[in-house]
Amino acid sequence: MLLHQLTPVVPIPIRHERNKLLRNLSYTKMQNFTLQHAGNTRKVLFETVNKNNTVEGYTGNYIKVSAAYKAGIENEIVDWVV
Secondary structure, X not given: OOOOOOOOOOOHHHHHHHHHHHHHHHHHHHHHHHHHOOXXXXXXXXXXXXXXXXXXXXXXXXXXXXXXXXXXXXOEEEEEEO
């Protein structure tokens, strides 16, 4: 099987700019999705305890949640207002 090289090749600076646009779009869409769920109660799995006495976790639909550490919530699924 012969592999054909696609031409013309997109120049590196244009690839970098397109990649930047896609990352910005992804970030904006994630922020909008998170805001749509603000104030809702979701189940959160808190996994990571940070040095600054906070804990981080994710909801079932992958919204990142950070909160002040409370004993008993680490590695547990708890109802939390996002």
